Amino acid sequence: MVSITAYGGVNEVGGNQILVQDGKNRIFLDFGMSFGKFFTYFDAFLAPRKLNGMGDYFELGLIPPIAGIYRNDYLKHMGRPQEPLSCDGLFISHAHGDHIGMLHFLREDLTIHGTPETLKIMESLEETSVAGLTEYVNLKRTFEFYQNKKGGLSRLEGEKAKVPRKIEAVDKPVEIGQMKIRASPVNHSIPGATAYIIETPSGTLAYSGDLRFHGYGGHLTEKFVKEAAGVDTLIIEGTRMEHSSSMTEEELTAKVKTEIEATKGIVLANWPIRDVERLISFLKAAKSAGRYLAINPKQANLLEKLGEANSKIPKPTDPAIKIFVTRKSWGLIDRKLPDLNLVNEDYKEWERKYLHASNMVDYNELRDNPSAYVVRADFFDMTELTDIRPNETSCYIRSVCEPFDEKMEFNEAIVNSWLDHFHVGRRPPTIHCSGHAPGQDIKRIVEEINPKTIIPVHTEKAAKFNEFGKKCILPVVGSIIQL
Ligand SMILES: [Zn+2]
Ligand SMILES: [Zn+2]
Incomplete structure (x- = not known):
């Protein structure tokens, strides 16, 4: 039974x-x-x-x-x-x-x-x-x-x-x-x-x-x-x-591409951190708009591990991918110190690999060449905007589900305050499709x-x-x- x-x-x-x-x-x-x-x-x-x-x-x-x-x-x-x-x-x-x-x-x-x-x-x-x-x-x-x-x-x-x-x-x-x-x-x-x-x-x-x-x-x-x-x-x-219908990932990619192409400055984008299909959509859109996609070390680690199980997953070394390593702890990443260990100490063991990767970028690069990048930035990355310095020529693409509780609404308001503070000019309506x-x-x-x-x-x-x-x-x- x-x-x-x-x-x-x-x-x-x-x-x-x-x-x-x-x-x-x-x-x-x-x-x-x-x-x-x-x-x-x-x-x-x-x-x-x-x-x-x-x-x-x-x-x-x-x-x-x-x-x-x-x-x-x-x-x-x-x-x-x-x-x-x-x-x-x-x-x-x-x-x-x-x-x-x-x-x-x-x-x-x-x-x-x-x-x-x-x-x-x-x-x-x-x-x-x-x-x-x-x-x-x-x-x-x-x-x-x-x-x-x-x-x-x-x-x-x-x-x-x-x-x-x-x-x-x-x-x-x-x-x-x-x-x-x-x-x-x-x-x-x-x-x-x-x-x-x-x-x-x-x-x-x-x-x-x-x-x-x-x-x-x-x-x-x-x-x-x-x-x-x-x-x-x-x-x-x-x-x-x-709900009756959903946009497909292909349709979403086309919309994202249109937004990237209409933007002069940096494109900030928020999509769910482990949604690799969405990462692929942004990668395709960024590539066809002639930009790099900058992901974070956690996403690079995820792609690397997934690659061991599935060869179709994009590699963190893909020529169109850059790894954006933020300042952490004492913030020594761009101090050009004679002893690399001092910089290493700002990061966890697993992160150091990306810190020294040939496709690593820090905030200086994103600030100085904004038109070359689509960078993932979620709620927890908002403080990085002080370093990246987006402006009215920048765009923020929201590619996550609508807030469904007060906590999410509150976080959304905080994100908007940051975007307002930097006068981020282009903010299209959410471009998302559900899982x-x-x-x-x-x-x-x-x-x-x-x-x-x-x-x-x-x-x-x-x-x-x-x-x-x-x-x-x-x-x-x-x-x-x-x-
Ligand atoms: Zn579930
Ligand atoms: Zn699920």
Whole structure:
């Protein structure tokens, strides 16, 4: 008997945590962070306490109360007994925080399955993040001590604390008990996204993850729809059920190119940091307008890691790409000091490679040759404008989703203040297309797959799925759906 229990992604966009159980065998589909729930209780200056292990997360229902899936170092610190492993694997659809954000808390012996691209993105996130729940690839044993040379106790830290997680690329079907799970890649706003098709003794099941047709990899989503045709149960996202259409990445590229060509000065552009398809759109537009695209070191690291899994990803050494390294710490990058180590100390180990790359540019170059560049600048880069000095001949292209809460509106107002301060003259309306299929595309997916039962997740419009004339089960957090 197969059952499904959704612990997250219910009546909300994201935070997917879906347990599939067949007899003794249990797997999770995604283990994400519910940003909605998280920011109900926390903000930038009020974070969950690390000292409480997972306690603050359990308290607020950010992770489910299930035995045998959580890391034992945190459990021990919380005064809870050690538990044997009770889950046979986590299958990740893609590396967005609302799908992998709570993975940090899982045990290191719980096998994590994902596409090679997803695993590379997790590596990059772990390497380049400053803080947060980023032990995606290596778990760092915490709250443990060891006997030091002086006979006292020291905290276990650094390399000594590192335990690699059990990770497997989903390049072939995985058998767990009587379940057979295979990945079926789809297109989304991050590389490596996949759906899963699961054969079980009680029927077949497909999980869409997040998907769309209107990106460069739309053919993958088409292929998934064909592969999943006729499954008994379809767990499907419905982020944009109330929207009817989307512009394609190709159309977006043309619009961006028009804006670049109409600009004399520097073009500042904000697109989601890990949306590589959007990066490709800006790269194409910049190239055809005869400019360089300046990305940041985090994006360069991401492209480099992804390149190890997928040769079609642009390389950070592409002749049209420059890496914009900002001043950090003491800001010594352009001081021409006799000892390079003094400059190196301003940067983290992983960043230094880009600091010394032949295609590195600093603010002097962007300020002195503004017409040669399209540079990515998001909310956190606004202070760099003081160095880059855009003016009325400059342009700011907004290529992210519209603000959907007060916090985002507030940040947007701050960005506008900076642009006003520098009299940035050209500010076209937002040029963006979503990572999610609009309602009419979801309808087509449901019609073509033609499942007996639909379970909508990752949506605030779950009831709209009732309109498709199929048996539709609206999940309830923590309640078991028998298939
Ligand atoms: Zn999502
Ligand atoms: Zn996503």
